[in-house]
Amino acid sequence: MLSARALKDRRSFLRFLAASPIMAAAGFTSNWADDLMAAPFAPQDAAALGAQNEVVIRSVKEALNVFDFDAVARTKLSTAHYTFITDGSFNNETMRANREGFSKYQVRLRRLTGITKVDQSIRLFGVTWESPIFLSPIGRMNAYYPNGAVVVSRAAKATNSLHVLSGSSAIRENPKVIEDVNEARGMPVWFAGLGDTLNEPMIKHLESLGCPVLVWTVDDGGANTIGAKSIQRAGVKDLDREADARCAGCHNNLPKISRTTVTTPMDVMGSVGSLMGENSVKLSWEDVKRVRGLTRMKLVLKGIVTREDAALAVQHGVDGIIVSNHGGHEDASARGTIECLPEVVAGAAGKIPVLIDSGFRGGADIYKALALGATAVGIGRPHIWGLSAFGQEGVETVIGLLRRELQVMMAQAGAASIAKIRRDSLVTRG
Numbered sequence: 060m061l062s063a064r065a066l067k068d069r070r071s072f073l074r075f076l077a078a079s080p081i082m083a084a085a086g087f088t089s090n091w092a093d094d095l096m097a098a099p100f101a102p103q104d105a106a107a108l109g110a111q112n113e114v115v116i117r118s119v120k121e122a123l124n125v126f127d128f129d130a131v132a133r134t135k136l137s138t139a140h141y142t143f144i145t146d147g148s149f150n151n152e153t154m155r156a157n158r159e160g161f162s163k164y165q166v167r168l169r170r171l172t173g174i175t176k177v178d179q180s181i182r183l184f185g186v187t188w189e190s191p192i193f194l195s196p197i198g199r200m201n202a203y204y205p206n207g208a209v210v211v212s213r214a215a216k217a218t219n220s221l222h223v224l225s226g227s228s229a230i231r232e233n234p235k236v237i238e239d240v241n242e243a244r245g246m247p248v249w250f251a252g253l254g255d256t257l258n259e260p261m262i263k264h265l266e267s268l269g270c271p272v273l274v275w276t277v278d279d280g281g282a283n284t285i286g287a288k289s290i291q292r293a294g295v296k297d298l299d300r301e302a303d304a305r306c307a308g309c310h311n312n313l314p315k316i317s318r319t320t321v322t323t324p325m326d327v328m329g330s331v332g333s334l335m336g337e338n339s340v341k342l343s344w345e346d347v348k349r350v351r352g353l354t355r356m357k358l359v360l361k362g363i364v365t366r367e368d369a370a371l372a373v374q375h376g377v378d379g380i381i382v383s384n385h386g387g388h389e390d391a392s393a394r395g396t397i398e399c400l401p402e403v404v405a406g407a408a409g410k411i412p413v414l415i416d417s418g419f420r421g422g423a424d425i426y427k428a429l430a431l432g433a434t435a436v437g438i439g440r441p442h443i444w445g446l447s448a449f450g451q452e453g454v455e456t457v458i459g460l461l462r463r464e465l466q467v468m469m470a471q472a473g474a475a476s477i478a479k480i481r482r483d484s485l486v487t488r489g
């Protein structure tokens with residue numbers, strides 16, 4: 060991995076070469092250095108990937124923070140899969156905003172609080188969880204680790220964590236995955252359906268398996284950009300992964316829902332985002348009414364980012380909200396979820412719980428969301444980095460590290476329990 064400084068030096072060197080008359084004589088245009096830099100090590104990606112640690116740890120015992128697992132995942136996954144999980148859609152604006160948003164809030168620490176023990180437990184829909192940190196749903200889990208969803212569920216059981224299973228794993232890879240995951244977890248897990256996949260047979264199937272909470276992800280529709288970018292970076296010709304020997308073995312067995320007929324570059328996999336196929340862009344509140352009427356499972360909308368939509372969710376009988384932008388995987392709003400949280404909490408008006416994810420990488424981030432009124436905080440990439448790096452042990456260690464960081468933050472802020480975390484322990488950067 061190149062450090063930010065090495066990247067800068069590389070850029071300067073390439074620009075120096077680009078200006079050289081020798082290169083012009085050889086037929087290179089004056090833009091070639093920029094073109095080259097825009098390819099595998101594009102500057103916007105350098106900022107995102109630059110968050111990684113340079114040390115590649117060899118065991119979970121060496122881990123100091125979640126970025127250690129990112130660095131290992133990079134060495135274990137194919138370029139395409141690593142890019143798909145780690146990078147963001149469009150130009151990474153939203154992914155960057157997720158991280159930058161945290162710096163707008165600062166924590167007012169108290170001293171001499173005498174706290175020797177911190178209780179992180181929360182209650183959600185009548186169930187007690189050991190900590191507010193939950194595992195966000197991630198699709199296509201077998202791309203990161205064999206039987207990935209089941210392995211994550213084992214880690215969730217070992218740490219008594221809330222695990223939300225992605226419907227995309229269930230539908231695309233193994234229709235039996237819900238049963239397998241429930242068995243590994245020792246209890247039925249929350250299930251996250253995407254877009255318009257939540258039809259009556261699916262809902263009845265989930266009910267028959269005892270699913271307590273149906274999460275409906277309503278923010279997808281832009282991930283095709285990152286899909287196209289991932290395979291472009293892996294050098295897949297014409298972005299046609301089914302024709303590429305490295306990808307075909309697995310991808311040819313999957314339903315071809317994300318491909319459109321290729322006539323222009325923008326058609327490739329709907330690479331500018333798409334109103335076609337199974338995604339949420341075309342859904343409406345009428346659909347929420349329909350799904351609400353189909354089930355008595357708790358219904359949670361994932362992807363709500365405004366006050367108005369939070370209020371509409373309450374009006375439509377929704378039981379909970381997850382403030383999320385898919386970790387910057389789906390939109391170019393350039394709004395971090397931590398910045399959206401206060402207005403969503405206001406819109407929900409204390410009537411339903413508000414959870415959040417996207418960009419959470421440390422205990423201080425999690426603390427800030429709890430202080431702003433979130434009930435629980437999800438992690439997406441960090442637990443997949445852990446999984447890709449070291450399997451179940453990796454996921455457990457990621458959860459353990461974040462819990463420790465949150466514990467310290469709570470003690471330093473004078474909160475011995477989640478209920479004691481106060482809104483006025485945060486100040487906003489002026």
Ligand SMILES: Cc1cc2nc3c(=O)[nH]c(=O)nc-3n(C[C@H](O)[C@H](O)[C@H](O)COP(=O)(O)O)c2cc1C
Pocket residue numbers: 143144145157195196197198199225226227228251253276361383384385386387388416417418419437438439440441
């Ligand atoms: C590679 C990838 C796949 C994802 N798949 C799903 C999915 O199938 N269903 C879903 O609701 N959210 C999905 N998400 C979004 C996550 O649930 C979560 O919102 C996001 O990862 C949180 O941001 P973070 O990765 O910065 O922690 C996915 C995110 C990533 C990065």
